[in-house]
Amino acid sequence: MSELTLEKYLVAGVEELGSWLRNGQTSPQELVELALTALKERAEPLNAVVNLAPERARVEAARATESLKSNRAGPLTGLPYGAKDLLATGGGLPTTWGAAPLREQQFDEDATVLRLLQNSGAVLTAKLAMVELAGGMGYNQPNASLTGPGKNPWNPERWSGGSSSGSAAAVGCGALPFALGSETWGSILSPASYCGVVGVRPTYGLVSRHGAMALSWSLDKIGPYARSVSDAAQVLQVIGQPDRADPTSSGREFFFRPHMFTNHRWRFGIVEAEVENAEGEVGQTVEAAIGHLEKIGTVKKISLAALPYAEVARIMIYAEASAAFEDFIEAGQVSGLTAPEDRVNPYSFETILAKDYIRALRVRHRIVTHLSEVLAEVDFLVAPTTATTAVPIDQPFNLSMGQRRMTQLSAASNLAGLPAVSLPVGFSRQGLPVGMQLVGDAFGDEGLLAAASRLEKLLNDTK
Amino acid sequence: MEISEEDRAAVEPQLQILKAKYGDKIGPEAEKEVIERLVDIKQRLEAIRKVALTADDEPLLHFAPRPVRRNE
Numbered sequence: 001m002s003e004l005t006l007e008k009y010l011v012a013g014v015e016e017l018g019s020w021l022r023n024g025q026t027s028p029q030e031l032v033e034l035a036l037t038a039l040k041e042r043a044e045p046l047n048a049v050v051n052l053a054p055e056r057a058r059v060e061a062a063r064a065t066e067s068l069k070s071n072r073a074g075p076l077t078g079l080p081y082g083a084k085d086l087l088a089t090g091g092g093l094p095t096t097w098g099a100a101p102l103r104e105q106q107f108d109e110d111a112t113v114l115r116l117l118q119n120s121g122a123v124l125t126a127k128l129a130m131v132e133l134a135g136g137m138g139y140n141q142p143n144a145s146l147t148g149p150g151k152n153p154w155n156p157e158r159w160s161g162g163s164s165s166g167s168a169a170a171v172g173c174g175a176l177p178f179a180l181g182s183e184t185w186g187s188i189l190s191p192a193s194y195c196g197v198v199g200v201r202p203t204y205g206l207v208s209r210h211g212a213m214a215l216s217w218s219l220d221k222i223g224p225y226a227r228s229v230s231d232a233a234q235v236l237q238v239i240g241q242p243d244r245a246d247p248t249s250s251g252r253e254f255f256f257r258p259h260m261f262t263n264h265r266w267r268f269g270i271v272e273a274e275v276e277n278a279e280g281e282v283g284q285t286v287e288a289a290i291g292h293l294e295k296i297g298t299v300k301k302i303s304l305a306a307l308p309y310a311e312v313a314r315i316m317i318y319a320e321a322s323a324a325f326e327d328f329i330e331a332g333q334v335s336g337l338t339a340p341e342d343r344v345n346p347y348s349f350e351t352i353l354a355k356d357y358i359r360a361l362r363v364r365h366r367i368v369t370h371l372s373e374v375l376a377e378v379d380f381l382v383a384p385t386t387a388t389t390a391v392p393i394d395q396p397f398n399l400s401m402g403q404r405r406m407t408q409l410s411a412a413s414n415l416a417g418l419p420a421v422s423l424p425v426g427f428s429r430q431g432l433p434v435g436m437q438l439v440g441d442a443f444g445d446e447g448l449l450a451a452a453s454r455l456e457k458l459l460n461d462t463k
Numbered sequence: 464m465e466i467s468e469e470d471r472a473a474v475e476p477q478l479q480i481l482k483a484k485y486g487d488k489i490g491p492e493a494e495k496e497v498i499e500r501l502v503d504i505k506q507r508l509e510a511i512r513k514v515a516l517t518a519d520d521e522p523l524l525h526f527a528p529r530p531v532r533r534n535e
Contacts (some may be wrong), residue, residue: 123510138500204528218526250527304523308514310506318504344493346501351477356508361522363514368523372531398464411508419530 009034010174014231021078022397028061035080038175049168049193050085051127055255058319060123075234075426077121082179085127086213087111098130100146111211113239120238121170129166136215136321137342142236144339158390160193171225184219192422193385193435204417205250217322261450266297269378278384285434286384289425292458309411322349372415385422385435400403420444421452474501
């Protein structure tokens with residue numbers, strides 16, 4: 001009989017659970033049952049789950065057991081995980097895109113990332129909650145999902161962030177060791193910050209989007225959540241693969257070899273305006289973490305040029321969403337969405353003219369060039385992930401966040417397709433997590449995660 | 464969101480086009496929300512138009528990130 005209890009499972013990460021599996025201290029079947037219990041008891045009360053997948057999980061767990069017996073196991077073999085519900089699943093498991101009108105939507109096959117994870121032996125255990133249509137309709141409140149507002153694992157009266165609400169919350173509450181989310185503008189990193197977990201936004205084109213809901217073809221990315229940087233890197237190593245089915249796939253593979261960076265020293269550029277714009281406690285906590293960066297490199301303050309980052313990002317998302325959801329909008333299906341503003345906002349998107357979109361693309365080119373110039377001088381850009389800690393669940397964002405809704409770096413780096421990681425660096429006095437983001441060069445994902453892992457160790461050593 | 468009379472007037476033609484196309488989907492209670500979004504889009508486009516572009520600022524029609532050449 002295994003000695004693995006629910007309490008031990010809840011705090012174990014990818015590395016630890018994988019080690020127990022390979023040593024025979026637990027089994028994929030036992031982990032699936034623990035995950036299902038944890039999802040029901042901990043994640044469902046946070047509105048983090050759309051559908052559990054017990055039957056599929058038990059079949060995949062049996063397959064993983066065979067792999068373990070025949071020594072064909074990889075780091076994720078036998079580990080339960082969850083996927084944001086915009087990743088298509090075949091086999092009769094619905095894919096709702098977080099939208100009530102699509103509650104029963106079915107696809108014939110899995111998204112590429114889920115197929116890659118299945119091949120690695122990971123066990124899909126739940127489809128996780130998200131803001132309806134990944135927030136593309138312009139929502140202004142936490143209550144914008146068919147599963148209700150995502151509640152924060154650290155305080156259920158606070159929001160879990162969006163749009164990958166359930167993925168971050170399920171990892172944050174311990175129900176799953178890792179999960180997949182997606183980001184168009186802030187949707188992986190912001191929930192990671194609010195829920196106190198690690199979130200990785202890979203370089204645009206590193207991870208296949210085949211089978212994922214399209215919100216903005218030129219901005220959408222898929223990435224992992226986990227409890228540590230190295231755990232997230234293990235997941236990215238599986239999903240960061242070329243895919244002929246995705247025309248934007250870069251053809252590159254992701255490898256994580258942290259030993260290659262053991263004594264490396266990096267140049268960190270602190271985006272000063274972002275630290276100053278953050279809420280007091282957020283800024284102070286991030287400044288304390290920046291102090292640790294001096295142990296692994298040089299630190300200097302930098303400024304981003306005055307460019308309309310947020311405006312370009314918003315216009316691009318509205319215009320592309322208007323095309324991606326044209327049928328849904330024109331058929332009036334938006335009237336079934338949860339947030340009242342999402343039921344009418346999208347009609348206005350089609351007023352964006354082609355020449356406006358092209359102008360935004362020209363300014364985007366300017367933004368990409370500017371970030372390339374900045375990243376020629378430093379290796380990483382550093383800032384608070386979000387300007388506030390998790391906001392109240394019952395207030396519209398224009399009240400709870402005001403002008404602090406999104407950071408400039410978030411808009412700029414998403415427009416440039418750059419990789420980023422958010423890691424927890426402390427807590428507010430109210431016990432809410434504070435996240436810090438590091439943004440790296442295009443396809444510099446490995447060095448970025450190696451640096452974040454070094455920082456994480458320094459932070460853990462001082463606890 | 465506070466909307467000036469000038470902004471309200473500027474988006475009126477677009478509002479009428481949307482109402483003609485979508486009819487009762489944009490009822491009186493939804494109209495205020497649509498106007499706010501139209502003004503929001505208008506203001507964002509104005510901010511984008513303030514960037515002085517040159518012939519070198521070609522649109523990024525096929526977006527593929529590239530690593531930068533480093534200044535070590």
